[in-house]
Structure formats: C-alpha cells, structure tokens
Amino acid sequence: MPEEIPVPPWRRPKKAPPRMPLTQDRIVDTALGILDAEGLDALSMRRLAQELKTGHASLYAHVGNRDELLDLVFDLVLTEVEIPQPEPGRWAEQVKEMCRSLRRVFLAHRDLARIAIDRVPLGPNGILGMERTLNLLRSGGLRDELAAYGGDLLSTFVTAEALEQSSRHSGTEQSEEQAGMFADQLHGYLKSLPPTQFPNLVHLAGPITSLDSDRRFELGLEIIIAGLVAAGAGDDADDREPGIRTAGSTLPGS
Amino acid sequence: MPEEIPVPPWRRPKKAPPRMPLTQDRIVDTALGILDAEGLDALSMRRLAQELKTGHASLYAHVGNRDELLDLVFDLVLTEVEIPQPEPGRWAEQVKEMCRSLRRVFLAHRDLARIAIDRVPLGPNGILGMERTLNLLRSGGLRDELAAYGGDLLSTFVTAEALEQSSRHSGTEQSEEQAGMFADQLHGYLKSLPPTQFPNLVHLAGPITSLDSDRRFELGLEIIIAGLVAAGAGDDADDREPGIRTAGSTLPGS
DNA sequence: CCATGAAACGACCACCGTTCTATAGTGGAA
DNA sequence: TTCCACTATAGAACGGTGGTCGTTTCATGG
Numbered sequence: 001m002p003e004e005i006p007v008p009p010w011r012r013p014k015k016a017p018p019r020m021p022l023t024q025d026r027i028v029d030t031a032l033g034i035l036d037a038e039g040l041d042a043l044s045m046r047r048l049a050q051e052l053k054t055g056h057a058s059l060y061a062h063v064g065n066r067d068e069l070l071d072l073v074f075d076l077v078l079t080e081v082e083i084p085q086p087e088p089g090r091w092a093e094q095v096k097e098m099c100r101s102l103r104r105v106f107l108a109h110r111d112l113a114r115i116a117i118d119r120v121p122l123g124p125n126g127i128l129g130m131e132r133t134l135n136l137l138r139s140g141g142l143r144d145e146l147a148a149y150g151g152d153l154l155s156t157f158v159t160a161e162a163l164e165q166s167s168r169h170s171g172t173e174q175s176e177e178q179a180g181m182f183a184d185q186l187h188g189y190l191k192s193l194p195p196t197q198f199p200n201l202v203h204l205a206g207p208i209t210s211l212d213s214d215r216r217f218e219l220g221l222e223i224i225i226a227g228l229v230a231a232g233a234g235d236d237a238d239d240r241e242p243g244i245r246t247a248g249s250t251l252p253g254s
Numbered sequence: 255m256p257e258e259i260p261v262p263p264w265r266r267p268k269k270a271p272p273r274m275p276l277t278q279d280r281i282v283d284t285a286l287g288i289l290d291a292e293g294l295d296a297l298s299m300r301r302l303a304q305e306l307k308t309g310h311a312s313l314y315a316h317v318g319n320r321d322e323l324l325d326l327v328f329d330l331v332l333t334e335v336e337i338p339q340p341e342p343g344r345w346a347e348q349v350k351e352m353c354r355s356l357r358r359v360f361l362a363h364r365d366l367a368r369i370a371i372d373r374v375p376l377g378p379n380g381i382l383g384m385e386r387t388l389n390l391l392r393s394g395g396l397r398d399e400l401a402a403y404g405g406d407l408l409s410t411f412v413t414a415e416a417l418e419q420s421s422r423h424s425g426t427e428q429s430e431e432q433a434g435m436f437a438d439q440l441h442g443y444l445k446s447l448p449p450t451q452f453p454n455l456v457h458l459a460g461p462i463t464s465l466d467s468d469r470r471f472e473l474g475l476e477i478i479i480a481g482l483v484a485a486g487a488g489d490d491a492d493d494r495e496p497g498i499r500t501a502g503s504t505l506p507g508s
Numbered sequence: 509c510c511a512t513g514a515a516a517c518g519a520c521c522a523c524c525g526t527t528c529t530a531t532a533g534t535g536g537a538a
Numbered sequence: 539t540t541c542c543a544c545t546a547t548a549g550a551a552c553g554g555t556g557g558t559c560g561t562t563t564c565a566t567g568g
Contacts, residue, residue, distance in 0.1 A: 045525060045526085061545085066524095211399070310557090311557085312517065
C-alpha cells in the first residue's frame, strides 16, 4: 500500500488535493491488495472502506455490490496472464505455456481461484484472453467445437487445480510445510486402511500422496491436451487422421 | 441404497411426535432437505435449527461447525453414486457411467457442487468411492500414477462441470429457460464484437454458446479418458500388474 | 424421590452486505 | 461573487450470519 503520510500542506490548494477522490480503479486496486495480503474472507466492504479511509456505504456509488467488485478484481488480475502468439507446429507447447502462466497468476494472488471458480470471465481482459486462447487452439487445427470447448476445459482445469493447491494449505500458515504434513498424514491414514476392503487405496497410497502440485498440474495438462488431440483426430465426421484409439477404448459414439 | 430421494424435510421432524432427540443423523438429513429445497445460502445454522424446532446453539453439540456439517452432508449424498464393478474390456465405458452417475447426483441436489468443489471427500463414503474408482481405473491397465491422478482429475472435472451448469441458471427460477436466455444473449454479444479484433470469438460464437450441458459433459469426458489412454500408452510403462483386486468380491468378512 | 449430568436454550458477540437519508462539497450558471 | 443544483460521501439502521457462554431443563440412575 502506498504511504502518503508526509503531507505537504503548503502545496495543498493548487496541485494535489488532499482529498483523493474515490474511484472504481482505486477501489479495485485496494481490494486486490487486501486480497493478496489477507485473503478473500478478509475482503469485506467494511475492511475495504477502512483501507480507503472512507465509509463502507460510499463504495456502493462505484461498484454496485461485492460480487461485481470481485468481477472487477478478477478481470484486473487477468491482465497478468501471458498468452503467446501462435507459432506453427508449437501449439501444444504454447497452450501449456499459457496454462502455466494462468496458474502462476492464480497462485500469485491469494484465494483468486476461489473467486474465479464460479465466474465466467466476461470482462474486457477475460474476453481478450478467450480470443487469444481460441486463436492458439485453432492454430493447432482443432475442430471448432473442440477449440471452443477446449478453452473452457483448460481454464476450468487450471482454476480447479489452483483451488485445490491453495485450499490444501488453506490457513494463514506457511504453504510447503503444511502441505507436506497433510500429505504425510494422509499417506499414513491410507496405509492404515484394512487392505482387504481397500486394496487399491492401500496400494496407491504412495502415488496418491506423493504427487506434488507441480507434477499434478503438468500431468493433468498433458492428459487434457493429449485428449484434445486424440478427440480432434479420431472423432466422427471429418476425421483427418486414422484413429489413434488405443486398446480398450473402442468408444461407441454417443 | 434406500430410496428416499424426494426428501420431505418438513415431515421428518414429525415422525415421532413425543420427543425426537436431536441427533447428528437427523441434523444432516434435515440439512440435506433444506439444501435441496432452498439452496446452500439458505442452509444457515439458524434456518436448520428452526426446521428442527430447536435453537441454533443446540446444533453445535452434534456437528462442531457449519463446515463440518457440510462435510457430513456431502458424504451422505455420496451414498447415491453408483460405481460399477469392473468388467474386462469395458473399463472406459464404465468410467463414463460412473462419472455420469456422479454428475446425476450433483444435479439432483441443489448447490451440491458448490459444497464439493473445495472439499476432499475423506468421509467413509468418499473413501469407499475412491477405492472403487481406483479399482475401475486400474482395471483399465493405467499406470499407478495415472490411476491415482486420473481419479482426482475425473472427479474434479465432474464437479466443475456441475458447478458451471448449476451456476448458469443460478437464481431461484426455472433452469432451462434461463440457460437458453443467457446463451442467446452471449451469442449476440459475441457476434457483435469487432471482427478485426476478435475474429475467433466471432467465428466461434456459435459453437461456444450452442453446447448444452450434456454435450459439454460428454465431450469433456471423452477428452479426459482419451488423454488418460494416450498418456498411459505413450509413456514408458513397466509396472502393469496382472492381478486386479476387486474389493468386496472375495471379502472374508471383517 | 431426589441428585446428577448431559442436552437444549436464550442472550450475546462481532461481524457481514445492503439501503436509506441527511449532509458536505463542488462545478457551473447568473 | 453569489448561489444553486447536483452528486459523492458517510452515518445510522436493517436483517441477517456463525459461533460461544452461562444457565436451565429434564430424563434417568441411585
């Protein structure tokens, strides 16, 4: 937060009015600051007004309501995600890069995933992001339907994964340590289950709990993109390549 | 599973007129009834206590806090999802069936997806579901890591998709009509964007808005499963175990 | 028949988002 | 320069929320 404590009263009347007018931008910026520092639950209209040194009722002249404020915060933050310009032949890796960038943004702003999870990004930056995402996917040769849905699926995946990661070490405490503790506890619990009743959980206790967030993310990314490629290549109508269908997945249409 | 899907919460408390003691089961049942009838936001401790004809403070003798109550409600509802026993060669279709069943459960209980999205299902029914899901995935020959993460990915996908669908027609109003209205509005908006700046959005306005929830779901399912197959087939894998243990089929009692 | 201990309750606490209304402060017109 | 209209502001109030605490109720065991 910018500190403006040393007030120069001699310059007051002319240049900078000590009364910094309440602005939507200022409100949204400050809201993002509180979000980063204290989390979503702390981001109340009252707390926000206090930060802006005003009354909480004044905010409603600029933002409508809290939900709309969160819309604005979300859209503001979407500025930070980098979407590469398509390069032929590299689209899959570029999609991954975009998803990684989106994930970085999610992890950089506390509780942002909680805000995003039930929100359709229709703000200006969200729309722009969608446009560029679709551009990337279509450059990969995906059918229209697959490109349209693929963008949704990928962003949902990134959001959900970020939500999971951030909710794991949910408290205000250190992240890594707490996540490790939780994984260890869970591992012990799974191992302690009756093996006759839960053979798979006991057997997979290791893989289930040892996957750190980064590995989970890369794995999921790989799965979804491979699925997009396979679906785009093998699906009905205008198949451009002979089916990639692997054994056991003789999918009987719909 | 006992058929009590149309939960009549209003009659429940009257079952035993003289004095029905407050019980965790009764609380959770009633909570589920309120959830179905009025949604998550209406499910406050006070509203719940009122339904049970008691004071809200009394609930805390049985459930700890609201979040724990939601854990219990979630786990209770998990009873309803059907997970098939593995049949050789049909695993992919069976995984789909399981996901569809899970989705049906989500859509049958208002706002359940909102409860599930940031919750790890570690209750007894959740654990059981994980076990049987892993059983199914491993029967498909997936590597341990892929099976372990695939279960997570699939359940996250189902939850997120249900959340999206239920949040689209969010209000208390009719579902289909409102969803259609929204799609039409969005379609018009996308079509009205400047084509030079948003060529892909304009071009894909149709596919983006015409995908109904069922199609979205089936498409996503297909993508993820194809991705799992592709990732499992393409990666170097030596750990393919011949033995497939099925819990419950040969259980020697407990 | 009474004592006891757990269950239930009512009063509180510290908040929340939102609306209403009175006012303070400003830009522009006279 | 004066004054007016207008709007941004903020205080009070409303109807909620989850959670805690000290007290009361009451069925049951002695």
